[in-house]
Amino acid sequence: MIAYALAILFLVLFGRNVRRDRRRFSNAVLLGLAVAFLALGLLGELDRLPPVVLDAVAVLTPFAALPAALAVAVCLLANGVVMARHEGTRLANLLSLGAGLALLGVIALLLTAARVDSRPLHVVAGAVLLPAGYLAFLLLCFLGYSWLYGRLPVRRDADFLVVLGAGLIDGDQVPPLLGARLDRAFDLAAAQQARGRPPVLVVSGGKGDDERCSEASAMADHLIARGVPADRIRLEDRSRNTAENMEFSATLMAAERERYRCVVVTNDFHVLRTALITRRAGVPGQVTGAPTAAYYWPSAVLREFVAVLVSYPVHNVCAILLLALLGGAAGWQG
Known part of the structure; x- marks a missing residue:
């Protein structure tokens, strides 16, 4: 109870x-x-089950958990290889590979500690197990609420639709990832225009070192080619990351309309962290997501999760250190 x-x-x-x-x-x-x-x-x-059934559950559960953990690790490793082939070997693209290797390492450590009577090994296993469980719990929280938040309907008409930029290909071309964001914004704008309140679209993204034009400029051209009037588009072409996207876009929107409402459009894996950033920036609006290619999603989600963890450094470092000490102490006594 x-x-x-x-x-x-x-x-x-x-x-x-x-x-x-x-x-x-x-x-x-x-x-x-x-x-x-x-x-x-x-x-x-389960205590209400017959003793025979309860004993069977107690025996089978660990045997089911191990294959499940191994399956997750293998899937992460496979995705890491796919990401490296499709997107290159930058650190951000190797997160699923690293997570898979880390999970295999934790499994190997725990299995070894269960079989070997070594106090130092038990201390290490305990110090690793509790922080790993903490991170796994937070990751599940992140995944669950990201899924839920991304499916919340847009509650009201917006004065502005802010489309966050992403890297261009061939220096000035909109890639599929960014194209999905622009398509989502176009659909939202068309639906709102049908209700008689056409929004202004703010395309937000600066120029990278390997790009011939700003992301905002390429995004504006893409929307104009789809039939959006140029006078309904505003360019924010200075930002280099999501925080600057929101900071500079907020300045642009406030200059045009003092009390405004906006909807921020990004990809589904990026929705929750963007929502946290919009809140910190004081931007009044909701975040909505566009679909992402399946192979890209795991590494992208892990990247977003790490970024959220880093944004709460004191809480997470203190929690991990405390759990590591408690786990190590339990391993010493065991």
Whole structure:
């Protein structure tokens, strides 16, 4: 009953926070805690099963968990290879490969510690296991709330649709990733125009060292080619990252309309972190996502997750160090 009560409590807190502002990472954690305590409550119901069935579940669960973890690791490794072939070997493209190798390392460490009677090895295993569990929990929270937030409908008409830039190909061509964002913005603009309130589209992105024009310029040309009037497009062509996208776009929008509402368009993997950034920048609006190629999604999500972790350095470093100490102490006593 306590687990169910805690699940309800965290669900109520989640609902209250979402009503106040959807763009908080605490929403993801509260939802994750509600689901975790609900799962604990359901596990507690296993005590009501016949002893034979309960013993079978206790024996089979570890055997099911190991193949599942190995399958996840293999999928991450395979995706890392695909990313390297399609996108190159930059560090950001190798995150799924690194995550797969790290997961295999943790599995090997835990299996070895379970078989070898070595106190130092048990200390290391404990110090690794609890922080790994913490990071896995936060990743699941991130995935769950990203999925939920990305499917929330746009609540009201916007004065501006802000399209975030991405790298160009061949120096001045819109790649499929960026094209999906522009298509999503075009559809939103067309739907709003049909209701009699055509929005202004803000295309946001500066010029990279390997590009012949700014991302904003290429995006504007793409939209004009699709029939968007040039006078309905504004260019923000100075930004180099998402934070600057929002900062410079906010200045542009506020100069044109003091009390404005906007919708920010990016890709689905980028939605939650962009929402966190819009909140910090004081931008009044919602973030919506465009679809992403399946092979690109795992590494992109891991990159976004790492970026969110880094944006809360004190909380996460303290939590990881504390859990490592507790896990190491448990391994020493065991």
